[in-house]
Amino acid sequence: MGKPLARKCSQEVGFGLLVSFIFCLVLYSLIYSSLLGVNNGVNLLVNKQVHPIRIVKINGTEHPCSDRYIYIHEGLPSRFNYDFLNNCESLTAGAMTVSNISNMCPYFVNLGLGPVIESSEGVLANESWFSTNQFLLEVIFHNRMKQYECLTENSTLASAIYVPFYAGIDASVHLRDPNLTARDSSAKDLVRWLSSKPEWKKMWGSDHFFVAGRVSWDFRRRRDNSSNWGSKLRFLPESVNMSMLSIEGSAWKNDLAIPYPTSFHPKEDSEVVQWQNRVRKQERPHLFAFVGAPRARQKNSIRGKLIDQCQASTNCKFLHCRKNNCDNPVTIMRVFQSSVYCLQPPGDTSTRRSTFDSFVAGCVPVFFQPASAYTQYLWHLPKNHTKYSVFIPVRSAEDLKEGDIEKVLLGISKDRELAMRQEVIRLIPKLVYADPRSRLKTQDAFDLAVQGILERIGNVREVIREGKDPSIGSAESDNGKFTFPKTNTNRLY
Numbered sequence: 001m002g003k004p005l006a007r008k009c010s011q012e013v014g015f016g017l018l019v020s021f022i023f024c025l026v027l028y029s030l031i032y033s034s035l036l037g038v039n040n041g042v043n044l045l046v047n048k049q050v051h052p053i054r055i056v057k058i059n060g061t062e063h064p065c066s067d068r069y070i071y072i073h074e075g076l077p078s079r080f081n082y083d084f085l086n087n088c089e090s091l092t093a094g095a096m097t098v099s100n101i102s103n104m105c106p107y108f109v110n111l112g113l114g115p116v117i118e119s120s121e122g123v124l125a126n127e128s129w130f131s132t133n134q135f136l137l138e139v140i141f142h143n144r145m146k147q148y149e150c151l152t153e154n155s156t157l158a159s160a161i162y163v164p165f166y167a168g169i170d171a172s173v174h175l176r177d178p179n180l181t182a183r184d185s186s187a188k189d190l191v192r193w194l195s196s197k198p199e200w201k202k203m204w205g206s207d208h209f210f211v212a213g214r215v216s217w218d219f220r221r222r223r224d225n226s227s228n229w230g231s232k233l234r235f236l237p238e239s240v241n242m243s244m245l246s247i248e249g250s251a252w253k254n255d256l257a258i259p260y261p262t263s264f265h266p267k268e269d270s271e272v273v274q275w276q277n278r279v280r281k282q283e284r285p286h287l288f289a290f291v292g293a294p295r296a297r298q299k300n301s302i303r304g305k306l307i308d309q310c311q312a313s314t315n316c317k318f319l320h321c322r323k324n325n326c327d328n329p330v331t332i333m334r335v336f337q338s339s340v341y342c343l344q345p346p347g348d349t350s351t352r353r354s355t356f357d358s359f360v361a362g363c364v365p366v367f368f369q370p371a372s373a374y375t376q377y378l379w380h381l382p383k384n385h386t387k388y389s390v391f392i393p394v395r396s397a398e399d400l401k402e403g404d405i406e407k408v409l410l411g412i413s414k415d416r417e418l419a420m421r422q423e424v425i426r427l428i429p430k431l432v433y434a435d436p437r438s439r440l441k442t443q444d445a446f447d448l449a450v451q452g453i454l455e456r457i458g459n460v461r462e463v464i465r466e467g468k469d470p471s472i473g474s475a476e477s478d479n480g481k482f483t484f485p486k487t488n489t490n491r492l493y
């Protein structure tokens with residue numbers, strides 16, 4: 001009886017009749033549940049490739065797990081992840097943040113979300129706000145992954161292999177070590193371990209991925225000169241085959257950007273909706289705002305000019321970050337919630353966490369380089385960036401003339417301003433990482449990242465199926481990512 005039913009099911013799928021497919025699966029589950037056991041509404045079934053299929057119920061609808069199974073490489077030695085949690089006193093926060101919190105321990109609580117913000121001074125909602133350290137994205141992601149609905153313990157069935165390596169924290173320990181052997185040693189140990197495992201052989205690592213709460217450049221030291229920045233991790237041959245998801249991608253196609261963690265980690269959809277309603281209604285007395293510090297030592301930094309322009313305008317709010325005054329999300333969110341536009345110039349690198357704070361505050365971001373967002377967060381932000389942001393291309397600081405920013409922003413119609421803000425607010429759930437202890441009905445930043453990486457690895461698998469070399473392109477760089485589109489004129493707007 002099993003075989004004809006299997007054929008029937010695969011025919012139905014061939015005709016795209018999803019309803020029948022689900023009906024077949026349910027029928028199948030009734031037949032096999034007694035054999036395989038059913039737990040908590042999770043059914044193990046056999047499909048036409050003789051691979052088990054699990055059906056998960058999300059929001060009342062059933063989603064098959066086929067092609068979405070992920071295997072967590074939990075056998076990874078604890079020195080690559082859990083030991084950092086246990087030895088958090090030795091991780092100095094100074095190397096990680098500008099905070100006055102002297103070590104990393106407080107940030108590891110609440111599954112990596114950090115301490116709950118107790119006194120939000122009416123600026124934040126009462127719950128689901130945390131002092132989150134951006135570097136702990138790797139811990140948050142790991143904890144979310146443990147709750148992923150389509151995990152498998154059988155790696156041969158997995159579409160992707162997640163390596164729970166805390167890449168950024170690991171790098172931070174030796175990043176400033178002049179001894180390059182010491183700086184690169186754990187990266188080398190990691191790839192040696194991974195490539196010795198049976199999982200590696202299946203696709204030579206191209207189904208493996210890991211997450212880093214640091215920018216890609218921290219892992220891309222090209223030359224063995226101790227005055228050069230970063231570890232060599234991403235240039236090790238094994239690492240080239242893997243994908244890295246991090247807060248800022250590099251020019252290489254195997255480094256993919258996902259949002260910085262903000263301080264908002266909702267545990268229910270209703271919290272997100274309430275927050276969206278709240279920022280939608282917010283009074284915004286300032287036309288624009290800048291929160292940050294100048295980069296006096298960077299010759300071509302536009303920050304100094306932006307600060308001058310902001311201070312010269314009665315329409316602009318400037319919050320100068322020094323010492324610890326920008327550590328508290330309340331301080332930043334208060335400014336962003338009362339501003340229509342938030343300036344997001346590059347800092348030490350192209351991207352900033354502040355960009356995501358401004359989305360959460362319903363403040364329309366203003367970008368000056370495509371690499372600050374448009375060429376980075378391809379899975380999370382809409383293709384058409386005019387819908388949610390203002391672009392003021394500034395190739396070089398000299399191009400920026402007095403009053404330029406205000407002139408551009410004042411020139412935007414109220415209708416367009418409103419439409420952009422609606423879009424920014426609509427994007428909030430997709431850009432935040434929900435509390436790993438629960439799950440939302442809508443897709444959050446984690447869900448979109450998982451969807452993106454599965455698609456990417458699926459494409460590689462397709463290339464292998466066609467008999468081509470999957471490594472072609474994975475190590476290529478895309479220099480267009482960090483340059484300005486050719487069609488732009490030198491005028492500002």
Ligand SMILES: *[C@@H]1O[C@H](CO)[C@@H](O)[C@H](O)[C@H]1NC(C)=O
Binds near residue numbers: 100101102324
């Ligand atoms: C950090 O600074 C805040 C505000 O200035 C203060 O309340 C807190 O006690 C400080 N924490 C530490 C560990 O010094």
Ligand SMILES: *[C@@H]1O[C@H](CO)[C@@H](O)[C@H](O)[C@H]1NC(C)=O
Binds near residue numbers: 124125126
């Ligand atoms: C937060 O809690 C306080 C005191 O419990 C309450 O008065 C206030 O309305 C709450 N604010 C929000 C936004 O829920």
Ligand SMILES: *[C@@H]1O[C@H](CO)[C@@H](O)[C@H](O)[C@H]1NC(C)=O
Binds near residue numbers: 052155157
């Ligand atoms: C894993 O799945 C493969 C393919 O279905 C199967 O041959 C193998 O027996 C499974 N391994 C375990 C440990 O269940």
Ligand SMILES: *[C@@H]1O[C@H](CO)[C@@H](O)[C@H](O)[C@H]1NC(C)=O
Binds near residue numbers: 180181182
């Ligand atoms: C550099 O580090 C390696 C590994 O930690 C160590 O064996 C070596 O002695 C160090 N070299 C120097 C010059 O300190």
Ligand SMILES: *[C@@H]1O[C@H](CO)[C@@H](O)[C@H](O)[C@H]1NC(C)=O
Binds near residue numbers: 225227
């Ligand atoms: C390493 O870099 C520094 C600074 O860029 C340079 O002065 C030095 O010559 C370099 N050393 C080697 C061995 O290339």
Ligand SMILES: *[C@@H]1O[C@H](CO)[C@@H](O)[C@H](O)[C@H]1NC(C)=O
Binds near residue numbers: 205241470
């Ligand atoms: C990387 O992938 C390519 C092709 O998929 C393979 O030939 C190569 O051996 C892999 N490298 C390592 C170090 O496994």
Ligand SMILES: *[C@@H]1O[C@H](CO)[C@@H](O)[C@H](O)[C@H]1NC(C)=O
Binds near residue numbers: 384385386387
């Ligand atoms: C992008 O969005 C803007 C604003 O909604 C719209 O006017 C424009 O036509 C869109 N461009 C494309 C290529 O869809």
Ligand SMILES: *[C@@H]1O[C@H](CO)[C@@H](O)[C@H](O)[C@H]1NC(C)=O
Binds near residue numbers: 059441442443
């Ligand atoms: C889940 O269901 C709620 C209400 O039942 C609906 O508003 C929401 O859009 C659904 N989400 C998804 C991802 O389908």
